[in-house]
Amino acid sequence: MILQEAAAAAATPVPATDLWSQLYVFVLASFIGLGVIRRVSRLLHTPLMSITNAISAIAVVGSIIVAGSDYPRNIRILGAIALFASMTNIVSGFLITDRMLKMFKSPARPGATSKTGDGGHA
Amino acid sequence: MHGLVQLAYIVATGLFILALHWMNTPATARRGVYAGVAAMVIAVAVTWAEPAVVHHAWIVVPIIAGFVVGVPLAMVPLTAVPQRTALSHAFGGLAAGLVGSAEFYLGYSEGPATLTTFRMVAIILEILLGFLTFTGSLMAAGKLQEVKWIPQRAVTYPLQNLFNFALFALAALLGIALVLHPTAQWAPALFPVIIGLSLLFGVLLIIPIGGADMPTVIAILNSYAGLSAVAMGFVLDNKLLITAGALDGSSGLILAIIMCKAMNRSFTNVLFGAFGQVQQAKAGGEAKVYKSETIEGAAQVLEQANLVVIIPGYGMAVAQAQHKVRELYDQLKKRGIMVKFAIHPVAGRMPGHMNVLLAEADIPYTDLVEMDEINPDMPQCDVALVVGANDVVNPAARTEKTSPIYGMPIIDADRARTVFAIKRSKNPGFAGIDNELYFSDKTWMLFGDAKSVIGELVKQLSGGSGMH
Numbered sequence: 001m002i003l004q005e006a007a008a009a010a011a012t013p014v015p016a017t018d019l020w021s022q023l024y025v026f027v028l029a030s031f032i033g034l035g036v037i038r039r040v041s042r043l044l045h046t047p048l049m050s051i052t053n054a055i056s057a058i059a060v061v062g063s064i065i066v067a068g069s070d071y072p073r074n075i076r077i078l079g080a081i082a083l084f085a086s087m088t089n090i091v092s093g094f095l096i097t098d099r100m101l102k103m104f105k106s107p108a109r110p111g112a113t114s115k116t117g118d119g120g121h122a
Numbered sequence: 123m124h125g126l127v128q129l130a131y132i133v134a135t136g137l138f139i140l141a142l143h144w145m146n147t148p149a150t151a152r153r154g155v156y157a158g159v160a161a162m163v164i165a166v167a168v169t170w171a172e173p174a175v176v177h178h179a180w181i182v183v184p185i186i187a188g189f190v191v192g193v194p195l196a197m198v199p200l201t202a203v204p205q206r207t208a209l210s211h212a213f214g215g216l217a218a219g220l221v222g223s224a225e226f227y228l229g230y231s232e233g234p235a236t237l238t239t240f241r242m243v244a245i246i247l248e249i250l251l252g253f254l255t256f257t258g259s260l261m262a263a264g265k266l267q268e269v270k271w272i273p274q275r276a277v278t279y280p281l282q283n284l285f286n287f288a289l290f291a292l293a294a295l296l297g298i299a300l301v302l303h304p305t306a307q308w309a310p311a312l313f314p315v316i317i318g319l320s321l322l323f324g325v326l327l328i329i330p331i332g333g334a335d336m337p338t339v340i341a342i343l344n345s346y347a348g349l350s351a352v353a354m355g356f357v358l359d360n361k362l363l364i365t366a367g368a369l370d371g372s373s374g375l376i377l378a379i380i381m382c383k384a385m386n387r388s389f390t391n392v393l394f395g396a397f398g399q400v401q402q403a404k405a406g407g408e409a410k411v412y413k414s415e416t417i418e419g420a421a422q423v424l425e426q427a428n429l430v431v432i433i434p435g436y437g438m439a440v441a442q443a444q445h446k447v448r449e450l451y452d453q454l455k456k457r458g459i460m461v462k463f464a465i466h467p468v469a470g471r472m473p474g475h476m477n478v479l480l481a482e483a484d485i486p487y488t489d490l491v492e493m494d495e496i497n498p499d500m501p502q503c504d505v506a507l508v509v510g511a512n513d514v515v516n517p518a519a520r521t522e523k524t525s526p527i528y529g530m531p532i533i534d535a536d537r538a539r540t541v542f543a544i545k546r547s548k549n550p551g552f553a554g555i556d557n558e559l560y561f562s563d564k565t566w567m568l569f570g571d572a573k574s575v576i577g578e579l580v581k582q583l584s585g586g587s588g589m590h
Contacts, residue, residue, distance in 0.1 A: 018359055019240050022355070022356055022359065022361070022364060025361050025364050025365060026352060026355075026356075026364050026365075026368055029135075029364060029365040029368035029369060030368045030371065030372050031372075032139060032368075032369070033142070033368055033369040033370075033371070033372030033373060034372045034375075034376065036139060036142045036143050036146075036369075037142060037369075037372055037373045037376045037377075038376060039143075039146040040142070040145045040146050041145070041146055041147055041148065041151075042380075042465075042467070042474065042477075042492055043148060043474065043477045043481075043487050043490060044145050044148060044151055044474060044477070045377060045380075045472075045473035045474030045477070046203060046207075046472060046473060046474035046475055046477065046478045047145065047151065047474070047478070048142075048145050048373060048377070048473075048474070049207055049340070049341070049344055049373070049374075049377065049472065049473060049474075050203070050206075050207060050210075051141065051142070051145065051154065051155065051158055052142070052344060052348065052369065052370045052373045052374070053207065053210045053211065053214065053344070053347070053370075054158060054162070055138050055141065055142075055158055055161075055162075055366050055369060055370055056214050056347050056348045056351045056366060056367055056369075056370035057162075057210075057213075057214060057217070058138075058162070058165060058351060058362060058363055058366035058367065059214065059217040059218055059221065059350075059351050059354055059363065059367075060162070060165070060166055060169075060217075061165055061166070061169045061358075061360060061362060061363055062217075062221045062354045062355075062357075062358050062360065062363060063184075063217055063220075063221055064166065064169045064170055064175060064181055065169065065172065065174065065175065065358065066221055066224045066225070066228075067177070067180045067181055067184065068170070068174075068175035068176065068177045068178065068180055068181045069174045069175060069176065069177070070174075070176050070177070071224075071228060072231075074227075075224045075227060075228055076177065076180055078220045078221070078223055078224040079180070079220070079221065079224055080180050080183070080184045081184070081216070081217075081220055082216070082217040082218075082220040082221045082224075083181065083184035083185065083188070083217075084184040084185075084187045084188050084191075085188075085213040085214070085216045085217040085220075086188070086213070086214070086217045087184060087185050087187070087188020087189065087192065088187075088188045088191045088192040088195065088210070088213055089192070089210045089213050089214055089217075090162055090188070090192070091188055091189050091192025091193060091195075091196065092191075092192035092193070092195035092196040092206070092210060093196075093210060094155055094158060094159050094162070095192070095193065095196030095197075096195075096196040096198075096203070096206065097155050097158075098152060098155045099196060099197075100200070100203075100478050100481070100482075101148070101151045101152045101155065102152070103478070103481040103482045103484075104148035104151070104477075104481045104487050105481070105484065105486055105487070106148070106149070106486055106487060106488060107486035107488055107489075
C-alpha cells in the first residue's frame with residue numbers, strides 16, 4: 001500500500017506536497033539574497049549585475065533537460081535555443097565580470113592588500 | 123543517484139551565495155566569480171549526467187554556440203556594458219519563456235495529471251515574465267545602443283498607461299483561463315496568444331522610458347529575469363533554480379530601490395511616469411547666457427587648487443574620456459593636489475557604470491567617493507570639474523519645486539568655489555532639463571567633446587610644468 005503510494009508519487013512530476021517546500025525555499029533564498037546583496041560594495045554594482053546575470057542563467061539546467069531528453073523534436077528545439085541563450089549568458093556574464101573586477105585596484109601600498117578598501121577614504 | 127544530484131545542487135547553491143557574498147569588497151570579488159563558475163559547472167555536469175538526458179548532440183551544439191557568441195559579448199568596450207547587460211537579460215527571459223512553453227506542450231500531450239494547477243500557474247508566470255523580459259530588454263538594449271529605429275527619448279501617447287494595463291490584464295485573464303482548463307481543446311491555441319501579448323507588453327513597457335531612467339529599468343529587468351528562473355524552478359521542481367533565481371531577483375530589486383532613491387522617485391513613477399514629457403512645456407523660456415572659459419584659464423585655476431572634485435556622467439562614457447581623465451588626475455596628483463571623484467548612484471546608464479569606467483582607467487577605487495560622503499566636503503572644494511554629467515549636479519533638484527527632478531539628491535557641485543563644466547553642446551541633458559548650475563556666477567563652461575577638452579587641459583598642464 002505504502003509502496004504503491006510512493007510509486008504513484010514518483011510517477012507524477014510534482015507531488016502536491018512539494019509546493020510548500022518550494023515556496024519555503026523561495027522565501028528563504030530571497031531573504032538570503034536581500035541580506036547578501038545589501039552588503040555588496042556600491043563600487044561593484046555593475047559587476048554585481050553581470051554576475052547575477054550569469055547566475056540566473058542557471059536556467060541552463062532546465063534547458064538541458066528539455067533539449068536532451070527523449071521528447072518530440074519540436075520540444076527539443078525549444079530547449080536547444082534556450083540552452084544556447086543560457087550558455088551565452090553564462091560565458092559572457094562570468095567573463096565580463098572577471099574582466100571588470102580585474103580593473104579595480106587599490107592604491108599601491110607596500111605590503112597592504114587592503115581588505116577594507118571600501119571605507120578607505122576618510 | 124537522486125541523492126547525489128541533490129547534494130550537488132546544494133553545494134552549487136552554497137557556492138552561488140558565497141559568490142555574491144564575496145562581491146562585498148573589491149579585494150575578494152574575483153573569488154566570487156570563481157565560486158560562481160564552479161557552481162555552474164557542477165550544475166551543468168550533474169544535470170547532463172541525468173539518465174533522462176540522452177540526446178547529447180542536442181546539448182553539445184548549443185553549448186558551443188553559446189561560447190561562440192558569449193566570448194565576443196564579454197569583450198565589448200566597457201562603455202557598452204549597459205547594452206550588453208540588457209541583452210543578457212533578454213537572453214535570460216527568452217530561455218525561461220521557451221522552457222516554459224516546452225513544458226506546457228509536453229504536459230498537454232502527456233495528459234491532465236502533469237498540468238496541475240500549481241504547475242500551470244508557474245508556467246504562466248514563467249512565460250509572462252520570460253517573454254516580457256525578452257522584448258523589454260531588447261528594447262532597452264536598442265535604446266542604449268542608440269539603434270536608429272528605436273527612439274531614444276520617452277515616447278508617449280494618450281491613454282498609454284491605461285492601454286498597457288489593459289493589455290497586461292488581458293494576458294493575465296487568458297492565463298487564468300488556461301490555469302483553470304489546461305487540457306481544454308483550445309488550450310494549445312490560446313497559449314501562443316498569451317506569448318504574443320507578453321512580447322508586445324514588453325515592448326510597450328519600455329517605449330515610454332527615457333535614457334536617464336535606464337539604470338532603474340535595467341535593474342528591474344534584472345529582477346524579472348531572476349524571477350522567471352524561479353518560476354522555471356517551480357515548474358521543474360528544481361530547488362537550485364529557485365534559489366539561484368531568487369538571488370538574482372532580490373539583487374535586481376535592491377539595485378532598483380537604490381536607483382529609485384537616488385532619483386527620489388517610486389517604481390511606479392519610473393515605469394509609468396514617462397519622464398521627458400513634463401519639461402517640454404518649459405522649453406523656449408528666456409535665453410540665459412553661459413560664460414565660457416579658455417583651456418589656459420581653466421588649467422591655471424586647476425593648478426592653484428588644493429582639492430579638485432571630478433564629477434563624471436554619461437557624457438564621459440560617450441566620449442570615452444576616462445583615460446584622458448586619468449591623465450588629468452595624474453597631472454594634478456603630481457602637483458600635490460587632492461583629487462576625488464564624486465559618483466552619483468544614477469550617473470551613467472546602469473548602476474555602478476562610472477566606477478567601472480574609472481577603474482578601467484586605473485584610478486584607484488579609494489578615490490571614487492559616493493555622493494553622500496563627498497557632499498559635506500564640497501564647500502572646501504576649490505574646483506568641481508563636471509565631465510559630461512548634468513542632472514545629477516542640477517541645483518534645481520533642491521530649489522525648483524516645479525522641476526521634474528525636484529527632490530532628487532544631487533552632488534553639491536554648486537557649493538564648490540569654482541565650477542568647470544565640460545559640455546558637448548549647449549543643449550539640455552538627457553532628461554531635457556535646463557541646468558541652473560551652468561548659469562551660476564562661479565561656473566565656467568568648457569564647450570567641446572569631453573575627451574578633447576580634457577586632453578587639451580592635460581597638454582596645457584604638462585606643457586606648463588615643463589617650462590619651469
